[in-house]
Amino acid sequence: MEKKEVPQDRGIYGKCTGICYAVDENGKYVLSPSAGWEPANIANQQAWELMEEQIAETRERVKRGELSPLAYYMARNLMDVKILAQYIGLPKWRVKRHLKPRVFRRLNPRLLERYAKLFNIKMEQLMEMH
Amino acid sequence: MRDNEKNSFIHRQSAHCESGGTSNILLNYGVDVSEALVFGIGAGLFFGFFPFIKMNGLPVVTFRNMPGRILKNTSKRLGIKIESYKFKNPEKSMDALDILLDKGIPVGLQAGCYWLPYFPDALRFHFNAHTLIAIGRKGDEYLISDPVFEEPVTCLRKDLMKARFSEGPFSPKGKMYCIKGIKGQVDLPRAVTKGIRETCWFMLAKNPIPLIGVRGIRYFAKRVQEWPEKYGKRRASLLLGNAIRMQEEVGTGGGGFRLMYAAFLQEAADILNKKELLDISERMTETGDKWREFALLGARICKDRSLDGDNYDNLSNVLLDCAAKEYGIYNDLRETVR
Known part of the structure; x- marks a missing residue:
């Protein structure tokens, strides 16, 4: 995953953000904040339903x-x-x-x-x- | 007593609680190892599918090794002396915690996240192996460095006590630990090598029951394909959702820890001075992205938003692709640290 592709789909974390591992322009790994990701939100919502x-x-x-x-x-x-x-x-x-x-x-x-x-x-x- | 505002504990947000907590507590004792490095040294990377062990009625799929192993492996391999305690009596466990905190010692705790009020509601499941670090207190209010949160948080005594004595699988029983000392020089290259060796051993394990490692992924792929016929559409969707949650939701840093491991391999390349690890790291990134493709496809099926060609057969193929990629990776990885 590249840094610019780190998803920001608000959901399970509420107002908080999680951390994703992604590579920057030079191919080096960085810790990148993420507000959430839709597939994980869907799976979480399903469990709650x-x-x-x-x-x-x-x-x-x-x-x-x-x-x-x-x-x-x-x-x-x-x-x-x-x-x-x-x-x-x-x-x-x-x-x-x-x-x-x-x-x-x-x-x-x-x-x-x-x-x-x-x-x-x-x-x-x-x-x-x- | 340490004042909350003046607390000098350095808090870094991380993706995963156990490796992040271990990394943070070590940093505060002058050993600067990143979360990814701890994860690699602790041989955190794993795959296991246990259809006969159920949590909340759903079979266990895991992308990491047993809770507690990362801390144990890392401290052993870095020569760090850790003292850990368990308790029968909740009040006594809190008193013991207070004594350490009042001396200014940060204390690692195992806790059930269901009882932690500062957790987002959507993540408050009964999961008992959450790691957090108590770093100070003001009367009944504890200051907590929870590795997966942006900033330190506070928690009341009664809630923290409940969380430390949550019940169910992996129940913490008040488990707490603190660092007693560091034996001599930290030998990073040796620790990294040992960590990689253990991961390769687990992932390429040739045990008679093929539930773990690369064989576990293949077995999982086979089962996934059978789900809709065997359990019907609804149950299949729940099983799939559970796997996606284990992979993406519970602080894995994306792709079921594969991306975090790729970050570790980049660091390892520097530490061991082996360029070929950079190449393997790139392949691990590809694998992590492939796992994310599995989650993306799977979520579309769960939501009934499938595009053409989205079905369980296709999912199974994605998983087999992951297995094939990982098989190559661990074989090459094993050669580099032989």
């Missing part, structure tokens, strides 16, 4: 009472049961149970507090799904 879809779907299922609000916050924080269980320090099967509304409603407040702290939200938010 998939996640948004999953979050929306989980949201609907929570609304219908099939899943507990915990499932929504898990999806919104891009986690699955495995990683959430690691964060909270419980076996997977217990976290999986907490995704059932019936079990979740009767959870120990101390445990709920731990979940809320992990997601950086208040306990009331965790109970309600805002």
Whole structure:
């Protein structure tokens, strides 16, 4: 890639810029700022669309009472049961149970507090799904 | 305590976090090695395709070696003594960090970028092997030299603590390191030679499972061709998008680190006084551009904006071309440092 071809397509970096390696007129490598590149932006956007879809779907299922609000916050924080269980320090099967509304409603407040702290939200938010 | 404004740490923005962080911390100890040089000495260049290891439900495609290897290789080859720590208790890990920072010692940290508030939202995925350097603090506010950002940034204690104890693959477990000293004279030619040898060894590896190196690229090319039939259009597009992101998005400097490696080879030509490396560097640039062609074509397919002749067969051919180019490069490279 030549220095004058370094792409400047704003996207994933937001206001920031990344660094690209490119060669200058003399064929020597230089570090060249780049605002982003369209193919990478497309791939990133696609990944986010998939996640948004999953979050929306989980949201609907929570609304219908099939899943507990915990499932929504898990999806919104891009986690699955495995990683959430690691964060909270419980076996997977217990976290999986907490995704059932019936079990979740009767959870120990101390445990709920731990979940809320992990997601950086208040306990009331965790109970309600805002 | 060091004041944030008066901090004397020299921050240089780089393309990639681990090689850039290592380069920056060394610079502040008087060893001026560029990011590309660290990347080459640390044998960062790699290719691996692991269909059975999934991250976020997608198979792992990687263009660099294991996280942590670049730092380890570089410090070993340059004779730099590094002390690293891991922790069980988050509070204790922060206290240990404070003690070092208050003495004015810059500290390298491994962190999960999901929890770092200064990251652009679009890049906040659960990736645990991000490297940053803590360079000072003012109470609960830490001054961070994050190699991929233009300027040093700040981060609150609670956020930094969370990031240092992120969970999942490559979880950092509070890992931090600092430089203890430099053993004698830094022998650059020897370090560069060793780095190149290791890269050639990995990329030309003849192991029974052909998932890494040039054989890995060929295997990947074959799989890519099968994607649309095997998984359907949508899933194929997701798999492709994932590969493009690994290649272009996560601080590779373009072309899946190939361009950074070409920059390294230019420096190596000077250090080893071998003109033929300049020639190989040029070929590496061509290869990097070829990889970028793969991303360009692939993104058009993802977006359903394909032009005539844009299809998975074509992508596969581009990849095979990359593999062929790289095969030649590593063979010649191995000869020059034999």
